[in-house]
Amino acid sequence: MKLQQLRYIVEVLNNNLNVSATAESLYTSQPGISKQVRMLEDELGIQIFGRSGKHLTHVTEAGQDVINISREILAKVESIKAVSREHTLPDQGKLNIATTHTQARYALPDVIKGFMNKYSKVSLHMHQGTPSQISDLAAKGEADFAIATESLHLYNDLVMLPCYHWNRSIIVNRDHPLAKKTTITIEDIAEYNLVTYVFGFTGRSSLDQAFSSAGIEPKIVFTATDADVIKTYVRLGVGVGVIASMAIDDKLDSDLVKIDASHLFEYSTTKIGFRKGSFLRSYMYEFIERFAPHLTKSVVEKAMMLKNNDEVEKMFKGLTLPVR
Secondary structure, three states, X not given: OXXXXXXXXXXXXXXXXXXXXXXXXXXOOHHHHHHHHHHHHHHHOOOOEEEEOOEEEEEOHHHHHHHHHHHHHHHHHHHHHHHHHHHHOOOOEEEEEEEOHHHHHHHOHHHHHHHHHHOOOEEEEEEEOOHXXXXXXXXXXXXXXXXXXXXXXHHOOEEEEEEEEEOEEEEEEOOOHHHHOOXXXXXXXXXXXXXXXXXXXXXXXXXXXXXXXXXXXXEEEEEEOOHHHHHHHXXXXXXXXXXXXXXXOOOOOOOEXXXXXXXXXXXXXXXXXXXXXXOOOHHHHXXXXXXXXXXXXXXXXXXXXXOOHHHHHHHHOOOOOOEO
16 A cells, blocks of 8 residues: 555545546546556455446445545645654745635735735745635645635534634615615615625525524525625615625725624624644744634644534633624
8 A cells, every 4th residue: 555546546536536637637647547546446455436437436435434544644644744844944835725705805914914924935825715615625635724604514624713703784875775774674674685695605694594583585686705796786786785894995995885784693703724633834823823813822732632623612612702
């Protein structure tokens, strides 16, 4: 059994069982990958992949277990390399962050600016996506940190640490009837077409729950993953906007009226996560603390020792998180 074989089967799955695409991504040959996969299967005495002719069709039950363990082994190998780099090149390396547009555009800029000023030799890469894309990048090891709010069940393989709470605001054009109100109700909003986030994205579930509790079906006519896109369509008169309060810039969005809606919707909690068993470089600990000052190195290390995210939740129960 070789590390190369384990890497091949993991990458085959990452490339949706397409051996040609896997070979291209690994800069090797398709026959070479197929041969090594067969050799591993022969050694283990099981089929990792089901086949139809020369094509791989699915991952077997035993194969999924082998691939899961292979991911862990490969992650440990990367951790060993990270230990070496930590002692030889402590201020150099890479940092890959997967998150949503709202976090990247509004929550992270000041954090990243300060971080990069101190760690100019660290190459930082931002990957924006949906919750499922973010969790997938983290699971594959293509992202060191996942920063997310919604669909936290997708991140069970990560250590997820709470960073801050946030809520929503209503945005309308200045000539809109709601612009004259200082406080609003769910019933007020329900009278109009709504423009908001895609379902399962950026705290959308709290909005849906609020309407459901009131027994009202919201008239959602336009959805997007990008708060700036939502604001554009509010300006066009498509509907009333419901977005994260932090996504509203008092100067850039001065043509819009912002109405606090924190009394209507439960707050959402943004979390930062990383793969269990990861070796975090010193600059990674510092990034976490810059993003969430209560997440010091000692606190993060304590959370890493816990069995699952339920225990992590208990660890932070009662802690007053900042609100943005």
